[in-house]
Amino acid sequence: MxxxxxxxxxxxxxxxxxxxxxxxxxxxxxxxxxxxxxxxxxxxxxxxxxxxxxxxxGMLGAQVEIHQPGPFYELCRQSQEIYKAWIDELEQIGGVTAQYIGKGILRAALTEEDELELRSRLSWIQNADWMKPEDMRRMEPELSAEVRGGLHFHADHQVHPVxxxxxxxxxxxxxxxxxxxxxxxxxxxxxxxxxxxxxxxxxxxxxxxxxxxxxxxxxxxxxxxxxxxxxxMFPVKGQCISVKTGAPIIRSTVFTHGCYIVPKLDGSYIIGATQAEAGFDKQVTVKAIAELHGKAAALLPRIEEAEFISSWAGLRPGTRxxxxxxxxxxxxxxxxxxxxxxxxxxxxxxxxxxxxxxxxxxxxxxxxxxxxxxxxxxxxxxxxx
Ligand SMILES: Cc1cc2nc3c(=O)[nH]c(=O)nc-3n(C[C@H](O)[C@H](O)[C@H](O)COP(=O)(O)OP(=O)(O)OC[C@H]3O[C@@H](n4cnc5c(N)ncnc54)[C@H](O)[C@@H]3O)c2cc1C
The missing domain is CATH 3.50.50.60 (FAD/NAD(P)-binding domain)
Structure with missing residues (x-):
């Protein structure tokens, strides 16, 4: 050899x-x-x-995704810190933008249990503030009246993955x-x-x-x-849909337990994502779309007026x-x-x-x-x- x-x-x-x-x-x-x-x-x-x-x-969720302090949280924060300079360098070299949006994530609680879990993160999480329901709706007026408050992750921005x-x-x-x-x-x-x-x-x-x-x-x-x-390691299937509205209904990413709605520069929104260990299967199911629709509408009722664009599934490289x-x-x-x-x-x-x-x-x-x-x-x- x-x-x-x-x-x-x-x-x-x-x-x-x-x-x-x-x-x-x-x-x-x-x-x-x-x-x-x-x-x-x-x-x-x-x-x-x-x-x-x-x-x-495409969320850069160093704070929203992590539920406890430790080395993984630190790794995520390191990456978040160098992200903007990195994508600027990519664009400078290759001439193509990653469509970065620096508007943070609003993580809203719709249940008491979720509210308690979010409040418990305040003792260690960085770059996050607790927001009362009225303050959240001041930022994003279309959020459901059922929102009990939540965390504003002001450093968790996003890119368009494609x-x-x-x-x-x-x-x-x-x-x-x-x-x-x-x-x-x-x-x-x-x-x-x-x-x-x-x-x-x-x-x-x-x-x-x-x-x-x-x-x-x-x-x-x-x-x-x-x-x-x-x-x-094992594949963890995630299904998403994409929709669009005439005029924008949110500016920041909004996120609740088991569902997020991520607004993109082209006026579309990615709604995701399911999570299932289903081998290497990438079929999109009616059940998953219905589940995403239900959760998204509970958070942002006006999403029901949106036009459906597409659906897809991907396999996260999961580890035990x-x-x-x-x-x-x-x-x-x-x-x-x-x-x-x-x-x-x-x-x-x-x-x-x-x-x-x-x-x-x-x-x-x-x-x-x-x-x-x-x-x-x-x-x-x-x-x-
Ligand atoms: C629905 C969904 C939503 C997500 N949202 C987010 C998010 O908002 N923010 C975030 O940070 N992450 C998110 N993720 C996770 C993120 O997408 C993955 O962690 C990331 O894409 C993994 O990248 P990768 O390059 O390791 O894997 P992949 O993108 O899967 O690439 C692996 C590549 O290896 C190739 N390959 C495999 N085996 C071989 C072989 N033997 N020979 C040659 N080539 C091979 C494959 O064809 C593939 O192209 C999401 C994932 C999903 C599914």
């Missing part, structure tokens, strides 16, 4: 990287690696941007990244003797590189399992403990894990790209990666034997 160095005949050239997966995480990794001088090849089993990343709503994907795609192509669509990776290749990951076996034959980035979303365990690394897998392992050197971002991959894309590039450079990432260790499930499985 030849290695990347052998393939280049030992000549001094740019270091090489293979990125498996053309969602936001793979593209963010490719963006940072190419900036760091890597010659990147990004592989996808289908067309890029066709899975979870473009099924998302435009973020286009923006990332344009930026990485501009930086020279080679994109190979319809090229599934069947297995990771190890260097005989060292066990180092040196490439991938694809439908087009073997490909070799100095580093390989695992960013294949919900499909990731199939690649690491045969090499003894168990990732406790809700945390992503980030970093390297001594068991599979040469492989950088960047997967399992579950409900927050749009938000976590910039910090993940930065972490991948720091590891590739041999630097210690700024973030503490221990809680996100790719070995944590294998360690648990061994301990329970």
């Amino acid at each position: 030849s290695t990347a160095a052998q393939q280049t005949g030992g000549r001094t050239s740019a270091p090489t990287a293979i990125i498996i997966g053309g969602g936001v995480i793979g593209c963010a990794a490719a963006f940072e690696l190419s900036k760091a001088g890597y010659a990147c090849t990004l592989l996808d089993k289908g067309a890029i941007h066709q899975e979870a990343s473009t099924a998302a709503a 435009w973020l994907a286009k923006s990332l795609g344009a930026a990485i192509v501009r930086q020279g990244c080679r994109i190979r669509e319809w090229t599934p990776v069947f297995k990771l290749l190890t260097e005989p003797g060292t066990g180092r990951i040196c490439g991938v076996q694809t439908s087009e034959g073997p490909l070799y590189a100095d580093i390989v980035v695992l960013a294949s979303g919900a499909w990731s365990p199939a690649l690491t399992g045969p090499l003894g690394i168990k990732l406790d 403990d809700g945390l992503p897998y980030l970093g390297e392992t001594s068991e599979l050197p040469g492989l950088i894990f960047a997967t399992g971002h579950y409900r927050n991959g749009i938000l976590l894309a910039p910090v993940t790209g930065r972490i991948v590039a720091q590891i590739a450079a041999g630097d210690k990432p700024l973030e503490d990666l221990k809680p996100f260790s790719p070995m944590r499930d294998s360690a648990k499985a061994t301990a329970s034997l």
